[in-house]
Amino acid sequence: MSKIDFVFCVHNHQPVGNFGFVLEEAYTKAYFPFLQVLSEHPTVKAVLHNSGALLEWVKSHRPEYFELVRRLTSRGQLELLTGGFYEPVMPSVPDADKIGQTRKLTEYVEQNLGFAPRGLWLAERVWEPSLPGALAAAGVEYTVVDDSHFKSAGLADRDLLGYYLTEDQGAVVRVFSGSKRLRYLIPYAEPEETLAYFRENCSEEGGRLLVFADDGEKFGVWPGTHSLCYERKWLERFMVALEQNSQWVRTVTFSEYMSEHRPLGWVFLPTASYAEMMEWSLPVEAQLKYGAFLARLKERGEAGEYESFVKGGFWRNFFSRYPESNWMHKRMLFGRRVVASAGGRAITPELRASAMNEVWRAQCNCAYWHGVFGGLYLPHLREAIYRHLIRAENMLLDAERDVTSLAGLAGPDSPVLRTDVDGDGDTEVVLSNRESAFYVSPAGGGVLVEADHRGRELNLLNNLARRREAYHSRVEPAERQEEDGKVASIHDSMSAKEAHLDRFLKYDRLPRACLLDHFLSPGVTLDEVVSDSFEELGNLTRAAYSERPAGRKGEILMFASGAVRCGGTRACLSVEKALSVPQRGAALTVEYRLRFEEALQSEVLFAVEFNLHFSSPAGAGALVENRSSVRSELPLDRPAELVGPRSLRVTDGNFRLTASLFVEDATRLWHFPVETVSLSEGGLERVYQATCLMPAWSLEPGLREKTVRIGLSLDEDRPERVSGTDSGEVKARISR
Numbered sequence: 001m002s003k004i005d006f007v008f009c010v011h012n013h014q015p016v017g018n019f020g021f022v023l024e025e026a027y028t029k030a031y032f033p034f035l036q037v038l039s040e041h042p043t044v045k046a047v048l049h050n051s052g053a054l055l056e057w058v059k060s061h062r063p064e065y066f067e068l069v070r071r072l073t074s075r076g077q078l079e080l081l082t083g084g085f086y087e088p089v090m091p092s093v094p095d096a097d098k099i100g101q102t103r104k105l106t107e108y109v110e111q112n113l114g115f116a117p118r119g120l121w122l123a124e125r126v127w128e129p130s131l132p133g134a135l136a137a138a139g140v141e142y143t144v145v146d147d148s149h150f151k152s153a154g155l156a157d158r159d160l161l162g163y164y165l166t167e168d169q170g171a172v173v174r175v176f177s178g179s180k181r182l183r184y185l186i187p188y189a190e191p192e193e194t195l196a197y198f199r200e201n202c203s204e205e206g207g208r209l210l211v212f213a214d215d216g217e218k219f220g221v222w223p224g225t226h227s228l229c230y231e232r233k234w235l236e237r238f239m240v241a242l243e244q245n246s247q248w249v250r251t252v253t254f255s256e257y258m259s260e261h262r263p264l265g266w267v268f269l270p271t272a273s274y275a276e277m278m279e280w281s282l283p284v285e286a287q288l289k290y291g292a293f294l295a296r297l298k299e300r301g302e303a304g305e306y307e308s309f310v311k312g313g314f315w316r317n318f319f320s321r322y323p324e325s326n327w328m329h330k331r332m333l334f335g336r337r338v339v340a341s342a343g344g345r346a347i348t349p350e351l352r353a354s355a356m357n358e359v360w361r362a363q364c365n366c367a368y369w370h371g372v373f374g375g376l377y378l379p380h381l382r383e384a385i386y387r388h389l390i391r392a393e394n395m396l397l398d399a400e401r402d403v404t405s406l407a408g409l410a411g412p413d414s415p416v417l418r419t420d421v422d423g424d425g426d427t428e429v430v431l432s433n434r435e436s437a438f439y440v441s442p443a444g445g446g447v448l449v450e451a452d453h454r455g456r457e458l459n460l461l462n463n464l465a466r467r468r469e470a471y472h473s474r475v476e477p478a479e480r481q482e483e484d485g486k487v488a489s490i491h492d493s494m495s496a497k498e499a500h501l502d503r504f505l506k507y508d509r510l511p512r513a514c515l516l517d518h519f520l521s522p523g524v525t526l527d528e529v530v531s532d533s534f535e536e537l538g539n540l541t542r543a544a545y546s547e548r549p550a551g552r553k554g555e556i557l558m559f560a561s562g563a564v565r566c567g568g569t570r571a572c573l574s575v576e577k578a579l580s581v582p583q584r585g586a587a588l589t590v591e592y593r594l595r596f597e598e599a600l601q602s603e604v605l606f607a608v609e610f611n612l613h614f615s616s617p618a619g620a621g622a623l624v625e626n627r628s629s630v631r632s633e634l635p636l637d638r639p640a641e642l643v644g645p646r647s648l649r650v651t652d653g654n655f656r657l658t659a660s661l662f663v664e665d666a667t668r669l670w671h672f673p674v675e676t677v678s679l680s681e682g683g684l685e686r687v688y689q690a691t692c693l694m695p696a697w698s699l700e701p702g703l704r705e706k707t708v709r710i711g712l713s714l715d716e717d718r719p720e721r722v723s724g725t726d727s728g729e730v731k732a733r734i735s736r
Contacts, residue, residue, distance in 0.1 A: 002202030003248045005209045005257060007176070009047040009144060010120050012216040013087050013369065015366035017384020027065070029388055030220030030294060031058075033230055038077070043241040045077050045251040047213075048575035049121035052085030052105045053364060059112065066112060071663060073115045079253035082106040082117035088363035090317055091128040092329065094336070095137075098542050101360055102138035108161040119254050123365050126273045126315045142174035144213045144255060149272040150177050151308035157375060158420050161208035162200060163258065164267035169395065176254060178213035180275060186212055187234045191241040200248055207261055209252075223495075223679050246336055260573040262264065271314045278312030280371035283321060285311050286313070287470040320368040323511050324464050325368050325376055327449060328385055330422035330673070332362050333728070335389040344400035351399055358392035370469075370678070377678035377687055378463060379613065386459035392450050398455075415554040415581060429547075429556050431579060436586035436714065438579070441513075446545040446558045446577045448514035453586050453714045456657050460714065462613040463512040466676050468534075473500050474686060475677065495683035504529045504677050504686055514609035515590065517562045517575070518542055520605040522698065523690055529670045529694060537604060538564040548576075555580035567602030567701075586714040594706040600699055607696035608710060610661065615654035616688055617673040623649045636731045637692055639672035648693060663695040670694045 012031050014023050033051075038046055048069070050058070055694070058065045072078035084090060084101040093101075102120060110116050120140040122131075127145050135143065142163070150160055160177040167173070187196045201208055219235060220226040229235045230487060242251055272278065279290055290312055295302040297310070319326040339355045366373070367381035375381070415481045417430040426443035439450035451460040475496065509532055510516060519538030528534040545558035558577045563570050575592040594606065614620040616636035624634045634640070636650065646668065649660045674690040697708055 001248055002199070002204055003206040003208075004198045004202045005207070005250050005252045006198065006242075007209065007211045007213070007254060007257065008045070008176070008251055009081075009211060009213040009254075010216040010219070011051070011081075011214065012054055013049075013051040013123075014054050014057070015200070015384070015436075016086055016361050016364035017367075017379050017381050017387070018378065020057075025052070026217060026221050027058065027062055027720070029226045029597045030217055032062070032065055032230075034066075034216060034235065035065070035072065035224050036221045037230075037235045037239060039068060040236075041243060042077055043246060043251075044239050044242050045079075045253055045256070047079045047081060047119075047253055048216075049081035049083055049184060051083060051087040051121075051625045052108055053087060053361075054488065055108065056389040063221050067346060069113050070115075073113065078107055079119075079255055080113060080115045080120045081119045082109060082138075083549045084123055084363075086364045087123045087366070088360070089123050089126045089223040089365040089368070090125055090131060090134070092316070092368070093363050094333075095134045097336075097360060097363065098131075099138045100356075100727055101363075102135070104141065104360075105352070106139060109484075118314045118387070124273055124277060124315065124369075125149070126277070127269055128271050129268065130168050132166060135173050136171035140173060142176065142258065144176040144211060145272070146213075146274040147177045147180050148275045148278070148308075148311075149175075149269045150267065152270050152311055153268070154269060155177040156308075158469045159264070161210065162261060162264040163209070163254075164265060165263045166267055166269060174258065174398050175267065175269065176209075176211050176213075178211045181292065182210065183214045184388065186214070187225065187229055187238070189270065191234070191238040195240070195241060195245060195249070202248065207259055209261075217681075241428065246407050249688045260273070272311075273315055275312070277369075277371060278314060279495075281313035281315055281321070281369070283313075283316035283317075283574065284470050288473075290469070315369065319364075321468075322370070322376055322464075326383075327422055328382065329368060331450065332359065332385065333420045333423075334419075335359055335362065335392055335515075339392055339396065342396050342400065343559060346399040347396060348399075348462045349509065351395065355392040355395045358388040358395070359406040361388040362386075362392075372679060372681060374678060374680035374685075374687070377464060377676055377680075377689075379464075379689060382462050383458070383461050386450075386452070386462055387457040390454055390457045390459070394454055394457070409668065415551075415583075416556060431554060431556065431588070433554070433581055433583060433585070436581065436588075436589050438581060440556065440579060442545040442547055442556075442558050444513075444544075445540070445542040446560070447542075448515055448588075449511075451514070451588070451712075451714075453716075454588070455655060455716050456655060456659065458655060460612050461514060463611045463674070464676060465508040465510070465512045466506050466689075468507050469678070471679050471684070472505055472677065473512070475505065481515065495682050495684040501677050501684055501686060504675055508532045508674075510542065514612070515577070515579075515591075516609035518607040518609060518694075520607055522603045522605050524605065526670055526672075529692075530639045530672045537566070538562055545577065546693050549577070550580075554583065564604055566600055566604050571600055571604075572597045586711045590710040590712070592706075592708040592710075594699070594708070596704050599704050602701050604699045605667070606699055606706070607694050608694040608708070610695075611674060611690040611713075612650070612693065613661055613690045614650060614659075617691060620650050620652040620691070625649075625650075634671075635673065637673060639670070642669040642671070643667075645669045645695065650691070656717050658715045660711075660715070661693055661695075661736070662709075662711045662713075664709045665697065667696040667698040668696050670696070 081106045085105040090098050119142045124145045125145045147310045163174050163176045172297050179462050187641045219229050336359045360387045367385050370376040421428040427442040431438045437452040524534045540562040545560045550557045556579050561574045563572045578591045580589045587612045622634040622636050625631045627644045647662045651658045671693050676687050
């Protein structure tokens, strides 16, 4: 009789920083019911991976899950995998963290679930050829990737019915191939279709293996799957089908299969991930061409023969596609260096390990990329990355008062740090004290790229620009899509959570930083500001600034030269930009000195763009004060133009923080919510990213020189206050 072996491998994970109700829903709808059904079919074996981030939540909130897992492993029905504890994409973190995070999860599983894992779940199946060394050093014997990895190395489906050896510099691991065909059949097709695929791959001699390895969320969380799997009993019917056909379909674990079968040989896999991930990582135009080419192959009936030779990008491309992701990643590596190099008697090995664990939390992959899942587009996931990085630094600062040993993180003796944070060859400047840290990029236009409030463990510049995505071309068709009752894979379906999302398809020319400087026509409209379609009259927005010696501690002084188109002429000017922080208090003072070589021929507006991240535009109350000291409430959830503002104070009840912006002598101020249209497993949705505040000053004809002063202060739980610090230093300094 022809036979086949089958590994049923399920991976469960929730991002660090995800909402508690999301974890509760995933647990209730997918994680626990899956194991309940499995437990009722003791002859069906499976392999399970839970990330450490998820296990921590389960242990605190749903300990019965641990009891069920222990019961299933004790009777040999379930094999458990290890992995990076906080689910990092392994190639994106240092080898020491690959090893450390894997050992941490292995020990956690052994101590809490009584099982010693031999294999590893590779986050997002992102493989690079140098991985075997770190995996082997962490005690990993095998891992599972996708068939696309093997096909990129030239192998065909018939070559993938087992496992292979691979190595790097003598470190050897075994690699299994997960079937893409099975990922699309399970659970969307009837069980009989999966059995038919099994029959296609059987052999009389036996020993062939098919592997399903995919997300556990598709068994209850993804749209329509809870009804499919449990109300319509797909999972129960699949288990019964496996039992009834056990004479020729044998469910096995990876370890069981390895104990009975030798490897098929050696394989050396190229850099790869699953096919969809490699497509998502491409730039938009390349994605569209990639999709069109695949469609052409399918129309010609040649996809099966040639699709394996069509390959997208690779995971690290997300760092070039999204500058915000790249900064966050390099900021994580910078935070890691701070923790690793911190000196001082109070920095004990235990404290350093605890701080490094916070950095490990910030390595969770979900916030760094975007595909069919919200990922990078979800602000709360990015918030979590920064929260854990700031928390790691706070732990060191709380313990060690000799702040000069902490790489310039804070303190009156070292308030200015110059270092290349993001590794691009240009120096960033960090202005900091015990309450805050402001990251400045002189070479990038003298802009502010990060503003940390240490007490709230919050980066107020956790922003994301509006940019074109390949799926935006399908926004209108998604709104017209009708339900037909059939559950489709999230890779094959698209719906919209809101009608007329095309109205919000606006694209930004630059990342949403702070202190972006614009020279504009006095006739610029609010709509042009909101859509980022205004004409730029100057060339200083992203000009490289040079530093000059500053006059006092806690200050940096930057200088650049440029020109402004004004009344048909070209007016040359120099811009001096001074930024400073006080010794105490989360505040930043900015002073511009504009000097024109000749008097202006006509009026020009000088505008300074701020993009501040709040929890939501509706949840953040705003109070504006004009030049006559008249205060009024201001809604931030829709665009508006203010005339003659003096200050704007935004109180965010969720963040328990008040941000005050002082704009001395500003002529007007535009504000609007920065909202993106992005894709998640639930469909297309509008997501708030930041609030743009853009004050502008009129530069009148005949003007040769202008000084502009701005103050930004961040206060904890003090909504009644308007001034920036206890001494009122910010307000005083911008009025000098």
